[in-house]
Amino acid sequence: MAFKMKGLPGFHESGTPIFHKNLGKNVVAEANRDGTIFLDKDVKKGSQLAKEAIEHETVHMDQMKRGDLDYDDQNVYWKGKTYPRSKMKEGAQNLPWEEEAYQKTRRKYRNGKRRRRWVVTKIKSLKTPN
Numbered sequence: 001m002a003f004k005m006k007g008l009p010g011f012h013e014s015g016t017p018i019f020h021k022n023l024g025k026n027v028v029a030e031a032n033r034d035g036t037i038f039l040d041k042d043v044k045k046g047s048q049l050a051k052e053a054i055e056h057e058t059v060h061m062d063q064m065k066r067g068d069l070d071y072d073d074q075n076v077y078w079k080g081k082t083y084p085r086s087k088m089k090e091g092a093q094n095l096p097w098e099e100e101a102y103q104k105t106r107r108k109y110r111n112g113k114r115r116r117r118w119v120v121t122k123i124k125s126l127k128t129p130n
Contacts, residue, residue: 029053031060059101
């Protein structure tokens, strides 16, 4: 007799392992080269913010699989060009790899500027002690 599992704990429906951890101020999620996504511990599992963050980070995972995006502790590499982390604001919408991620996820959600402001506000409220 066969049975259907609804999903494994810690895995997204796509099969991507999702781990909750403290990511620091104003960071909702991170895509990793090992195929995992870190979601900030303060983001509720299954919430709208979690869904949007996972979709956004999935775009970065696709970029890494294509060979367009890579990173190390000092730099981000996009289509052969090196971007020093010390000279950028990580997650800024004008970074080329972020432009693609925001464009692809923006279609499903609100206007980009309003959406970004909402996310930053939401993150600050999650990180601010009551």
